[in-house]
Amino acid sequence: EIARLGSKEKAVEALSRRLDASEDALRVAADEVEAHLRHGLPLPTRRRILLEAYDRYLVVHSTFGERVNRTLGCVFDAVLSEHDLIYSWWNDAYRILIEAPRKLDKFDLESVEGWLFSLSEDDVEGRLREYMDARFPFGYKMKFIAERFGVIPRGKTLNSKSLENLYLRFRDTPIYRETLREAYQEKLDLESAKRIMAEVASGEIEVARILTRTPSPLARHILEKYSDVEELMASTYAVADQLEYMKKSIGARTVHLACMGCGEWSIKKRVREFEEEPRCGRCGSKLLAVLRRHQSPEAFLELVRRWRRGEALSDDEREALAYGRKTADMVLSYGRRAVVALMVYGIGPVTAYRVLSKMHQDEKEFYADLLKAKVQYMRTKPYWDEK
Numbered sequence: 001e002i003a004r005l006g007s008k009e010k011a012v013e014a015l016s017r018r019l020d021a022s023e024d025a026l027r028v029a030a031d032e033v034e035a036h037l038r039h040g041l042p043l044p045t046r047r048r049i050l051l052e053a054y055d056r057y058l059v060v061h062s063t064f065g066e067r068v069n070r071t072l073g074c075v076f077d078a079v080l081s082e083h084d085l086i087y088s089w090w091n092d093a094y095r096i097l098i099e100a101p102r103k104l105d106k107f108d109l110e111s112v113e114g115w116l117f118s119l120s121e122d123d124v125e126g127r128l129r130e131y132m133d134a135r136f137p138f139g140y141k142m143k144f145i146a147e148r149f150g151v152i153p154r155g156k157t158l159n160s161k162s163l164e165n166l167y168l169r170f171r172d173t174p175i176y177r178e179t180l181r182e183a184y185q186e187k188l189d190l191e192s193a194k195r196i197m198a199e200v201a202s203g204e205i206e207v208a209r210i211l212t213r214t215p216s217p218l219a220r221h222i223l224e225k226y227s228d229v230e231e232l233m234a235s236t237y238a239v240a241d242q243l244e245y246m247k248k249s250i251g252a253r254t255v256h257l258a259c260m261g262c263g264e265w266s267i268k269k270r271v272r273e274f275e276e277e278p279r280c281g282r283c284g285s286k287l288l289a290v291l292r293r294h295q296s297p298e299a300f301l302e303l304v305r306r307w308r309r310g311e312a313l314s315d316d317e318r319e320a321l322a323y324g325r326k327t328a329d330m331v332l333s334y335g336r337r338a339v340v341a342l343m344v345y346g347i348g349p350v351t352a353y354r355v356l357s358k359m360h361q362d363e364k365e366f367y368a369d370l371l372k373a374k375v376q377y378m379r380t381k382p383y384w385d386e387k
Contacts (some may be wrong), residue, residue, distance in 0.1 A: 035217040042208040051209040053104040056150045059219040067189040078127040088249035090226045121194040139163030143177040212242040243367045261285025263304035266297035277335040289324035346377030
């Protein structure tokens, strides 16, 4: 509109009349668009999706609305999980924010575009099913439907753990199928998501990508709401909500545990799926090492076996074994909470032990201390990066 009418003020006046909206609100939006363009950045539109990588965050500027972006977010989660390139994600009507486990570079950005926007319509549907199987996010809706079916007493209060368990309890039942049907109808828009992918494939929708040193004006809204950028800025976003997002985010991450007791067993699961006291499926030991991302469980177990045979190890191998033993000792002492702590960005065994040793009775206090440790790391990270 600014380009068509030749000035920001004319565009604000015209849109205010057309949309019956406040000129002040439209002026703020126009200022952001103007600032975005002033930086020489592509503007997301109905015919252009913008991929913006900043630090370890990927912002998919997609102006297709809340339901479509929620659908795309589910699909993207399933795709990027295969490449270990996602911790968590959020969306609004204009953007999808994806948090990666490490800083993104231009090669990641190029790969991500290929992975996310070369999906066929069947792929989109299949990936959405994958996501639902892995992370079924509609437990609260399933509760209401189970009440309608008379399986759960109306008005019964369920905690978050009980809501998650409803999926396992009612999977492959009419309650599950009705929940999915209503969720697809009210919360998702699969057909539009498939159409968008088809239009990307045909060239009707362009996908542009940028790597930024600072977030673009249009990315700041969602970053300030959900990311560490806001955690470092004394956000107005409720701390309780931050803790809830953190808990869900960590619970959805996958991690390998490897047994240092027998050296013969490992498992990969989402954090929330582990028992309170994880044990080896072969020998029953609780001495389970929490492996780093991209660390091969087979290679680590072979390292354990070599050490037990008394073979010579290199400095790097001794370091890997020592790190694994530290994490295994924490799992032995603190169970699943140790796994949770070690999955927080910026927290290693020393910091994790300091948090765990407080023996929190209140789960919220546990996550609050993890958040504080994460924020402290983010504050000091620039110092250490310069060393």
